[in-house]
Amino acid sequence: MAQATSTKERPAAQPVRKPLGRGVAWPVAFYRSAVGKKWVMAVTGLMLLGFVLVHMIGNLKLYLSRQDINLYGEALRDLGGHLVPHTSLLWLLRGGIVVALVLHLHSAVTLTRLNSRARPDKYQAPRDYIAANFASRTMRYSGVLIAFYLLFHLADLTWGNANPDFVRGDPYNNLVYSFQRVPVAILYAVANVALGVHLLHGVWSVFQSLGINNPRFNRARRLLAQGVVAVIVVGNVSFPIAVQAGIVDLECPHTDPVAPCEAAAASAR
Amino acid sequence: MSEKMHMELKVWRQAGPGQPGRFVTYDAPGVSPDMSFLEMLDLVNERLVEDGEEPFAFDHDCREGICGSCGLMINGQAHGPERATATCQLHMRKFSDGDQVTVEPWRAAAFPVIKDLAVDRSTLDRIVEAGGYITVATGSAPDANLIPIPKPVADASMDAAACIGCGACVAACPNGAAQLFTSAKLQHLNLLPQGQAERWDRTISMVEEMESFFGSCTNHGECEEACPKSISIDFIALLNRDYVRAQLKQRRLAGQSFP
Numbered sequence: 334m335a336q337a338t339s340t341k342e343r344p345a346a347q348p349v350r351k352p353l354g355r356g357v358a359w360p361v362a363f364y365r366s367a368v369g370k371k372w373v374m375a376v377t378g379l380m381l382l383g384f385v386l387v388h389m390i391g392n393l394k395l396y397l398s399r400q401d402i403n404l405y406g407e408a409l410r411d412l413g414g415h416l417v418p419h420t421s422l423l424w425l426l427r428g429g430i431v432v433a434l435v436l437h438l439h440s441a442v443t444l445t446r447l448n449s450r451a452r453p454d455k456y457q458a459p460r461d462y463i464a465a466n467f468a469s470r471t472m473r474y475s476g477v478l479i480a481f482y483l484l485f486h487l488a489d490l491t492w493g494n495a496n497p498d499f500v501r502g503d504p505y506n507n508l509v510y511s512f513q514r515v516p517v518a519i520l521y522a523v524a525n526v527a528l529g530v531h532l533l534h535g536v537w538s539v540f541q542s543l544g545i546n547n548p549r550f551n552r553a554r555r556l557l558a559q560g561v562v563a564v565i566v567v568g569n570v571s572f573p574i575a576v577q578a579g580i581v582d583l584e585c586p587h588t589d590p591v592a593p594c595e596a597a598a599a600s601a602r
Numbered sequence: 603m604s605e606k607m608h609m610e611l612k613v614w615r616q617a618g619p620g621q622p623g624r625f626v627t628y629d630a631p632g633v634s635p636d637m638s639f640l641e642m643l644d645l646v647n648e649r650l651v652e653d654g655e656e657p658f659a660f661d662h663d664c665r666e667g668i669c670g671s672c673g674l675m676i677n678g679q680a681h682g683p684e685r686a687t688a689t690c691q692l693h694m695r696k697f698s699d700g701d702q703v704t705v706e707p708w709r710a711a712a713f714p715v716i717k718d719l720a721v722d723r724s725t726l727d728r729i730v731e732a733g734g735y736i737t738v739a740t741g742s743a744p745d746a747n748l749i750p751i752p753k754p755v756a757d758a759s760m761d762a763a764a765c766i767g768c769g770a771c772v773a774a775c776p777n778g779a780a781q782l783f784t785s786a787k788l789q790h791l792n793l794l795p796q797g798q799a800e801r802w803d804r805t806i807s808m809v810e811e812m813e814s815f816f817g818s819c820t821n822h823g824e825c826e827e828a829c830p831k832s833i834s835i836d837f838i839a840l841l842n843r844d845y846v847r848a849q850l851k852q853r854r855l856a857g858q859s860f861p
């Protein structure tokens with residue numbers, strides 16, 4: 334009769350990361366820790382969310398007139414008026430967004446690599462997930478997709494190298510020309526859906542990572558995430574649809590970008 | 603008497619730490635629906651012994667859901683399909699006649715396989731050693747209820763203290779994170795007056811010990827579903843909050859020691 338054999342060797346778990354190290358300045362120690370990185374991820378995520386929301390709301394001026402949205406663009410460059418040099422405040426905001434984006438990406442990459450070290454051997458049988466949903470399990474993919482789209486989006490509408498009809502200082506025309514190209518309109522819609530999926534988990538996750546927890550409003554956190562996603566996705570995706578459907582078109586191409594349009598002026602009269 | 607069930611069991615066999623392993627399929631007739639999952643494993647093992655084969659190893663002790671020794675990945679779910687139930691309290695009536703049941707050990711860098719289905723979970727003990735205690739004056743026992751504690755606080759602390767340390771949260775987490783375990787072990791003390799003196803030191807020590815061996819929480823919530831004691835991920839939020847505060851407080855306290 335066979336008996337259970339005993340194993341002589343005891344396995345010892347190896348650390349998955351270097352010691353955090355005491356004695357360093359606390360912000361450094363904090364960012365070195367995974368909990369701290371999640372905190373940074375949440376704060377930078379909130380900053381980026383704020384940017385996306387303001388960006389979407391500002392772009393709604395597309396539905397007013399060419400003059401309105403172009404003047405809005407000019408107003409952004411002119412933030413602070415004559416108190417500060419022209420475009421300086423805008424560059425400050427841009428700098429903040431870039432720093433937030435870099436930290437968000439850096440913590441995401443580092444934590445993802447830590448997590449794969451924490452489970453080197455995958456489950457050999459299929460896993461049956463209960464709580465993890467599509468959004469939470471695809472954060473890294475939706476994030477990467479958004480990052481690549483962002484590069485194209487900047488090349489298309491900020492730098493102009495991906496837009497043959499680009500005119501600096503005339504966002505209305507740039508946007509209409511861009512979205513009249515069907516592949517660009519589709520790409521834009523797809524990227525925004527990815528953004529929505531990313532935020533569906535992200536907005537809820539912010540509360541957990543920052544420790545904002547109270548049984549009184551815990552249920553509302555998911556609802557808030559859904560509401561934010563609905564507003565952002567519907568708002569953003571409406572732009573290419575409006576251009577493709579001809580609701581928004583070139584009112585008066587290639588004249589003074591911030592002058593009132595003759596057609597619009599005529600109808601206003 | 604209830605009908606016997608005939609199951610097919612796919613068990614992970616691995617000779618020792620770091621060795622290659624594989625699934626081996628065993629026929630398991632004569633399973634009573636009233637058996638616990640562990641009794642069903644015993645049944646299969648007894649037959650293996652009778653046939654002169656080596657039985658597979660798995661951890662168990664109390665068999666009443668309080669020790670945290672048992673813990674298996676059953677059909678891709680930690681502790682199997684029943685919510686808030688440890689493997690030892692999972693009844694075979696939750697399965698049907700003819701089912702194929704796959705049993706795999708917990709998988710995490712922090713939980714190396716000892717043999718077959720048994721893993722070494724001493725990394726969880728290390729987290730508790732790092733700060734999961736309070737310092738008290740020994741001597742005669744203090745009067746009960748000497749320190750008044752609001753009922754909701756006592757309840758929350760007890761909810762956290764329900765953790766049996768089975769490691770299902772780590773096993774279920776797609777990142778192999780031990781956030782739910784650590785937050786439970788941390789918060790059942792941090793919430794109480796008795797836990798205040800060492801609160802910030804404890805928070806930093808336990809979180810740092812955890813981070814040496816485990817992954818990072820991405821708020822999937824799989825751990826809460828897997829937990830045989832239904833410990834809420836709200837405790838993870840409290841851990842996150844306490845960790846930030848600890849980083850700030852430690853600095854102030856350190857400042858006070860060097861006036």
Ligand code: FES
Nearest residue numbers: 665669670672690
């Ligand atoms: S054997 Fe003790 S909890 Fe299952």
